[in-house]
Amino acid sequence: MEVSNMTQDVKLHQYFYQWMQLYKLDAVRPVTYRKYEMTHRQLVKLAPDLYMRELSRLTYQQLLNDYASNHERQTVMDFHRHVKSALIDALEEDLIDRDPTRKAIIKGVQQRKHKTKFLNQHETQALLNILVLDEGVNWDYFILLIAKTGLRFAEALALTPKDFDFAHQYLNVSKTWDYKSAAPEFAPTKNKSSVRKVQLDWQTVIQFSQLTKGLPEDKPIFVNTKVYNDTVNHYLERLCKKADIPVISVHGLRHTHASLLLYAGVSIASVARRLGHSNMTTTQQTYLHVIQELENQDNDKVMKHLASLI
Incomplete structure (x- = not known):
């Protein structure tokens, strides 16, 4: 039909x-x-x-x-x-003679209490301290990478050794891993802005240059069987409990990465580019609570500065 x-x-x-x-x-x-x-x-x-x-x-x-x-x-x-x-x-197409959606009122149940969205710097350090990074490729390295880069879950799954440019200390993000499909494979990024280069700190460069040595250049580092988001989230949950910190999801590590950068004084524009957001509005809406807190701190600084003027 x-x-x-x-x-x-x-x-x-x-x-x-x-x-x-x-x-x-x-x-x-x-x-x-x-x-x-x-x-x-x-x-x-x-x-x-x-x-x-x-x-x-x-x-x-x-x-x-x-x-x-x-x-x-x-x-x-x-x-x-x-x-x-x-x-x-x-x-x-004249299948209906008026727009029934005009002036529709959007309702919904009260927002459920969500898990903690991100960790503070002390909690993040406590999580990283218990990671086991001497047993080859494992989920601990995966968790470390997202905490250090803010990559999306599917972006991190799609990484291959050749995506790393160790000489220039950055990571090429150009694809995702369609882990939800019956036959998982590489897929495009969420949007054009998601294709990006993510700068890496020297410590991460050393850790991943050693990890990827000898691995197939064009094969996903972290995928050797069917991967489920829940599997990694449950593993991260156990790590959080072991470190005695709030339980967060893998996506919460992305929020953690962005929040720590904002608290460190990195501009919203730079954070948006690093996360692969299509525009800064997305970043501002997602991290409104952090931005408002920083604005309050800025107001205090402004008042102290003005009060010091005679």
């Missing part, structure tokens, strides 16, 4: 399925397409018998409210963006 041949007698979830296959399949990254598939499954679950002809602001708002009853607001926003995109196309 082609989208262009559809009538209002098609169900919403059927239209969305055809729409995402036509416009999104092979046009977005596989990991992104899986999010559209998840939205489709939710539509089937929440509105199995909702027809396109029955769509109105009222029925669409009810759909959003049902979804929001057990999801956080940001998740509801993502769901809304997916469905809205499809329905705007349906409107242009």
